[in-house]
Amino acid sequence: MSADRELDFTRRLAAAARQEQFLTVMSREEALAAFRAAIPHTALPPETVSLAQSLGRVLARDVASPIDVPPFDRALVDGFALRAADTEGANAARPRRLRLNREILACGVAPALPVAAGTATPIATGGVIPRGADAVVMVEQTEFFETGVAIDVSSPVRPGQFVGYAGADMAFGETVLRRSTVVTAREIGMLAACGLAEIAVVRRPRVAVLSTGDELVVPGEALRPGAIYDSNGAIIAASVIENGGEPVPLGIVRDDEGALESALRDALARGDLVVLSGGTSKGAGDVSHRILSRLGEPGILVHGVALKPGKPLCLAVAEGKAVVVLPGFPTSAMFTFHEFVVPLVRALAGLPPREEEAVQARLPQRLASELGRTEFVMASLAQGEDGPVALPLPKGSGSVTAFSQADGFFAVPAARSGVEAGEAVSVVRLGAGVRPPDLTVIGSHCVGLDRVVGLLAERGFRARTVWVGSAGGLAALRRGECDLAAIHLLDPETGRYNAPFLEPGMALAPGWRRLQGVVFRAGDPRFEGRSAAEAVRAALADPESVMVNRNTGSGTRLLVDGLISTARPPGFWNQPRSHNAVAAAVAQGRADWGVAISSVAKAYGLGFLPLAQEHYDFAYREADREKPALAAFLALLGTDAADAALTELGFEPGGGVP
Structure with missing residues (x-):
């Protein structure tokens, strides 16, 4: 070994033996407080995307319906539009005969003839209710009378029966979606029903993801002695997506101080925050924390947290952006990622904190259900005097807003004829992160x-x-x-x-x-x-x-x-x-x-x-x-x-x- 190489090795050996100590080990609460004080945990500015691109995004503004949905009174079943008063007293033995108007109302057809007393108009599900009619009778409750082009109605119809009123689902000018709502298939259905092609959403935070270590190998390549596959990069990128962010994978950086500094500066330029795994401990080759002090003010906030696993965590801020150096061990890396990074990513994305997926809640009033069929009931959650209350949504199967307004659903078993007032039900949350209202x-x-x-x-x-x-x-x-x-x-x-x-x-x-x-x-x-x-x-x-x-x-x-x-x-x-x-x-x-x-x-x-x-x-x-x-x-x-x-x-x- 040459003298120069021996001197270099001696210096490296001395550095490894000294093992630079953590700056100050903080409690979890202190570290979180310091991090939150230094970096805003607020949503990023909005951007406009098409409806097709909005799935999983977070609304940046309240959305008001520009139209009534439905835009007209419509039939909810196939049948005949009529005046309910004309069916009073009808039964199988003494049906009420109504003359059919010379018009058939299919979907998309505007009525031309009013429904006068003693008449009815054939109408399809979704057809426009004509003037004069106040109800619809199902085809199954009528019998066609060919001779007189009429129908016999065998049971009375109440006013408003099988009629969906204009604006019953969403009213013109009504706020139908709130800012911070996560757009799912339910919300896309609502937006499409309103005729909206574009929507303002919170910009997804771009998270630059790097891994460091001479021992790391990209999955798919052959392992050399002493090497391991880089799993942290893949896990972190997937977790970023799960929590509303957009990962910017920058690959593996070797344990070279110059190369790592260059990579971190590039990451700061390309992302809204930077997550690096490895290089934050105190062994030979762990140089990440030293580089952070040179990237910009205020630099390192936390280096060492009283967690097991997760003690080597390093938190810093440079150029107004968070830089988080996670421990290299996967378990430690993911524990600290979910504890410190996930709240920031979700906040930047406009998402609420992660929450439990199910809630036990009581039903305030008896809910009847059909025997022999399992019923899934959409419900919103409210805080009652004795704990959470599940409020079944009153809107029917034709409603778009039932899904949007629901926090979740509960099931009524097929063997039950209903749920009694005060009985507890298990409300399954719709989507991760949904929380009860304040x-x-x-x-x-x-x-x-x-x-x-x-x-x-x-x-x-x-x-x-x-x-x-x-x-x-x-x-x-x-x-x-x-x-x-x-x-x-x-x-x-x-x-x-x-x-x-x-x-x-x-x-x-x-x-x-x-x-x-x-x-x-x-x-x-x-x-x-x-x-x-x-x-x-x-x-x-x-x-x-x-x-x-x-x-x-x-x-x-x-x-x-x-x-x-x-x-x-x-x-x-x-x-x-x-x-x-x-x-x-x-x-x-x-x-x-x-x-x-x-x-x-x-x-x-x-x-x-x-x-x-x-x-x-x-x-x-x-x-x-x-x-x-x-x-x-x-x-x-x-x-x-x-x-x-x-x-x-x-x-x-x-x-x-x-």
């Missing part, structure tokens, strides 16, 4: 609440909204299934909104005021130039004037009932669940008038006769006032940001109780 709001829908909930999300709280009407919201609050009930209920005896309906232990938070009125097609001489009261009186006196009502339990329905008293005008039994559905019925000529809020009338280009300024408020349990998410929501009401958002929508902030 705040649950149940009651009457309003686009103003969508905007306020969006502002709440900016403050770090995730809200769930369920629309069941004002009365349904109060009932849910009474059962402890929600934090807030969104209500606008008028007490006809006192003329006051909302406060008279509260029960002991409940409090009311002022929300905002909305102008309710009679909506009609602009230019209709039956309504133009009249007051709302005059227009309603004239409509009730005109047998050709068709109304569109609202569902029982809604605040608007109480207002309508006060207007028409005991009258049952044409269209009375047409009772959709939203202002948008009312406006759609009038705008499309299926009804002549209804009651809705001014902002919806404006959106649909309808005439509007002011009727009453209603109060849209929030009931809550006084005992829950200090819960973080509820307190944050209540504090948000009345702020400049909330008031500006509500004013932009045409509402008057700070309604409250008169």
Whole structure:
């Protein structure tokens, strides 16, 4: 051995013998705190991608539906569109005979003929409900009468039976997907149903992945003595994808300080963060931590964590990007990767923290099920007084939003006829990382609440909204299934909104005021130039004037009932669940008038006769006032940001109780 080579070997031997010690061994909590303080754990800026490229991505903004879904009242079964009143008392012995109109309504065909009393129109599933019809009878419940081109109906049909109302799934302007939602096949179906071809998503973090060590060999090559295959690079790259990132594989770097420094600088230029496995211990050839001090400020934050396995972990920041050097042993590498890197990757990708996959929750009300068939029930989760509550979603098989709004599903066995109230069910989560909301709001829908909930999300709280009407919201609050009930209920005896309906232990938070009125097609001489009261009186006196009502339990329905008293005008039994559905019925000529809020009338280009300024408020349990998410929501009401958002929508902030 030459003198120079012997001197070099002696120096290397001395370095190995000294074994550079870790800077300072920190606890897991201290290391996490230092890392989070030095590098922002926030989502990256958005980018726009096509619908085909959006699977697995995270929404960067709330998504509002640009149309009603469905855009018209439609048949839910193959059968005949008719007037339910014409089938009253029908049975097998005494069927009701209806003359068939000379029209067949297939999908995509606009009706040309109205359904008059005593008539019916053949209609396919998905066909447009014609004017005059308020229900659909299934083919199986009829018998064709050839001589008179008629049908015999053998059982009575209720109003609204097998009718899917316009906007019942998604209403125009309704927030259908929240920012931070992970796009799956369910969400893609919703976006496609809305007609959206592109969407704004959080940019995926690019994670530069390197492995270091003279002993490493690329899988597929022959092993030499003392060598091992590089498994860490493959495992880390796959884990990056699992957690919403985009790996940038940079291969194996030898234990050469110059080559490793060059590779790390290249990695910093190409990635949003850098993950290197190996070279962070204190043996000969482990030089990674020395190079980190030269890459940029602040440099090394942590070198050594009190973990087993995982002690040699090194955390650094250079050029505003995280550089993580994992231990070389695979078990140690993956343990520390999931503990320290996964939270950062998911945060940059806009994803929530990883969570458990199943939740035990109780059912608040009995759920009936068909014997002999296993039933899978879509459900959302809420925090009740005694733990998680599973709320079965009310929407049917034709709904796109049932999957989007669900946290998961539970199964009712074939041998059971239902699940009893209070019984525990195991809710299987839909997708990794889905977590229960911080705040649950149940009651009457309003686009103003969508905007306020969006502002709440900016403050770090995730809200769930369920629309069941004002009365349904109060009932849910009474059962402890929600934090807030969104209500606008008028007490006809006192003329006051909302406060008279509260029960002991409940409090009311002022929300905002909305102008309710009679909506009609602009230019209709039956309504133009009249007051709302005059227009309603004239409509009730005109047998050709068709109304569109609202569902029982809604605040608007109480207002309508006060207007028409005991009258049952044409269209009375047409009772959709939203202002948008009312406006759609009038705008499309299926009804002549209804009651809705001014902002919806404006959106649909309808005439509007002011009727009453209603109060849209929030009931809550006084005992829950200090819960973080509820307190944050209540504090948000009345702020400049909330008031500006509500004013932009045409509402008057700070309604409250008169």
